[in-house]
Amino acid sequence: MVQRTSHTTRSIAIVGAGQAGVQLALGLRQNGYDVTLVSNRTPQQVLDGRVMSTQIMFGDSMEIERGLGLDYWQDSAPVIEGLSLTVAIDAEKAIGFEARLAAPAQSVDQRVKIETWLREFEGDGGTLRIAEAGIEELESLAATHDLVLVAAGKGEISRIFERDAGRSAFDSPQRAAAVSYVHGLRPRNSFVACGANLMPGLGEYFIVPALTKSGPCDCIFINAIPGGPLDAFGDVTSPAEHLARTKELLGRYLPWEGERAVDARLSDPNGVLTGRIPPTVRKPVALLPSGRSVLGLADVLVLNDPLTGQGSNNAAKSADVYLREIVNRGAEPFDTDWMTATFERFWEYAQHVVRWTNGLLPPAPDHVVTLLDAAQRLPSLASGIVEAFNRPPSLDPWWYDADAARREIAAHESGDRSATAERGEARV
Ligand SMILES: Cc1cc2nc3c(=O)[nH]c(=O)nc-3n(C[C@H](O)[C@H](O)[C@H](O)COP(=O)(O)OP(=O)(O)OC[C@H]3O[C@@H](n4cnc5c(N)ncnc54)[C@H](O)[C@@H]3O)c2cc1C
Incomplete structure (x- = not known):
């Protein structure tokens, strides 16, 4: 466990104890925040329950967990x-x-990971409340905390965040x-x-x-x-x-x-x-009947089909962005402008994941088939495709545009590694 770096009296509530909610809760505790975490299951119920994912986590996400001292399974999980x-x-x-x-x-079974993290959170002085949070619970949390985050994944409560039609390509699984x-x-x-x-x-x-x-x-x-x-x-x-x-x-x-x-x-x-998951992007801030606002996180706002194995990675990366933005906010209010800006900071990255994942749901365009075909004889291109699972922004533009795909293949054929110069900013 990483030592506390600062002390604050600010209080934060998080609804939903998945990859995003618990990771953020533990990160906030490490920074001295007073944290209430609402989970609809006890740690034991999580461990005894059904599997939830296949949860492969790539290098950058694992580095985030490592930075928080939460990578307990590094030596026991298959590499x-x-x-x-x-x-x-x-x-x-x-x-x-x-x-x-x-x-x-x-990949560490989320049952194992979340149960361990929840026990650590409780042992470390965090407040764990077991409840199926609804509007009433959110109102009560918002009245007593400086910030309320909703990290309830695919839970019903996530529907309080309006679907962003401009950013959602599909309306069904x-x-x-x-x-x-x-x-x-x-x-x-x-x-x-x-x-x-x-x-x-x-x-x-x-x-x-x-x-x-x-x-x-x-x-x-x-x-x-x-x-x-x-x-x-x-x-x-x-x-x-x-x-x-x-x-x-x-x-x-x-x-x-x-x-x-x-x-x-x-x-x-x-x-x-x-x-069955309907790929959906939601607007980041929901207004409660009292007029108070709550901020969504991870799958609540950016729900992807699992075919690119990105959801847990997104959850870890969004919790990381939110942790930094919360700490950087110091004593300033967590108002709706700050909430929106915090999500947009994550969206700069997540939009690449959404574009890539949604693009693989319909039949693949010809130039993508050509890229996959060429990767059989071009190991550096194969590596470029595989590395995209860790950093999806690296696919832009060559995965999406037929001319750029042709140039990428030609660059790999000639051994010119500068092809990578065309790739976008990779890290979140
Ligand atoms: C079949 C499948 C395979 C997948 N494979 C991968 C993969 O290989 N790699 C990858 O990166 N991602 C994968 N994912 C996606 C990944 O599992 C999710 O994106 C990730 O777990 C999301 O984390 P989260 O914290 O946002 O939400 P969740 O992990 O869903 O956690 C939300 C928590 O909130 C709780 N909750 C819900 N409503 C309430 C409420 N009202 N009150 C209190 N608690 C509530 C839920 O019970 C849950 O415990 C897969 C998903 C599926 C379905």
Whole structure:
């Protein structure tokens, strides 16, 4: 745990104990703030509950946790050295490449992480309230705290923040997710990697090596186009049936991945998850009936489909931006102008994540297919694509524009690394 750096009498309330809410709560405690955290589950209920994500975190996000002294699983979670990407058509590999990440990634079951962090928060003098917060709770918190933040993710309460139609490309879910946490997945024949299999017209399949309650595991994740053949979990009635259906689909559409999964068994009965996420951007400030304002955070404001594995990373990065902005505010009021500016500071980064993720939901444009194809023979381009998972702004402009894509490929072909000069500011 990092030592306190300053003391303040300011009080802050956070609703929602996920990656963003608890990380920010702990960061604020380290800076001497009086913090109330409202969670709708106790630490034990979180640990005993259902898996929530596949939560791969890339280098920059892990550095943020490390900076706060919260990276307790660095030595026990599998080290994800890189990414492998396959495009599969008619159950055959059409494109395939892999590349190592400059800094490894890791995935720690959020049940394990959040339970530990919540206990640390309580042990460190934070006030943990167990409640399903509604408007009444928000009013009461706003009347007694200098700032109220809502980090309730996909919770109903997030709807108090108005949908930003100009920044939201979709108004309905574009994928149906089905995740299983398993032991016994056969290893790859290469370095430890997060696997991404893109199946045009069907959806995606991801493999994320992770740490769960029973030790190292793999999160296997089918992300189906709604109504298509992979959207096949609606009639499933048990975790065992969920895993059996997953294996059946893999055998049919990705036979080489099906073979790896033959001996897979669930990590625990709560190691399965299904869900559909409508990608949505919301306006950052909500006005309560009393006229007081509250500020949203992370998934509450920027909810992406999980296909690029960015939500936990966004949560860590937005909590980091908010922590800095709160501390920099000193004794000045947390008024609505400050709230809006704080979110916009994060949005400068997050807009790249939204653009990239939303762009992968419809069929890929030709120049993206050309980039993936070229990455098979150009290792530096493969690295550039893989590194984007850590810093999505680095994709601008070459991922989005056919001419820029051509120039990027040509630069990699000629070994001219200055192609990277065209990339945008990378860090949040
Ligand atoms: C299938 C799937 C796979 C994913 N894989 C990845 C991945 O590999 N990498 C990645 O970076 N991201 C991934 N994500 C996304 C990532 O899990 C989320 O974006 C991230 O957890 C968001 O963090 P958060 O703190 O904003 O919200 P959450 O983690 O959702 O936390 C919000 C908390 O608030 C609580 N809450 C809700 N309402 C209330 C209320 N009224 N009162 C009190 N508490 C409340 C909730 O119970 C929850 O505990 C995935 C998501 C899914 C669904």
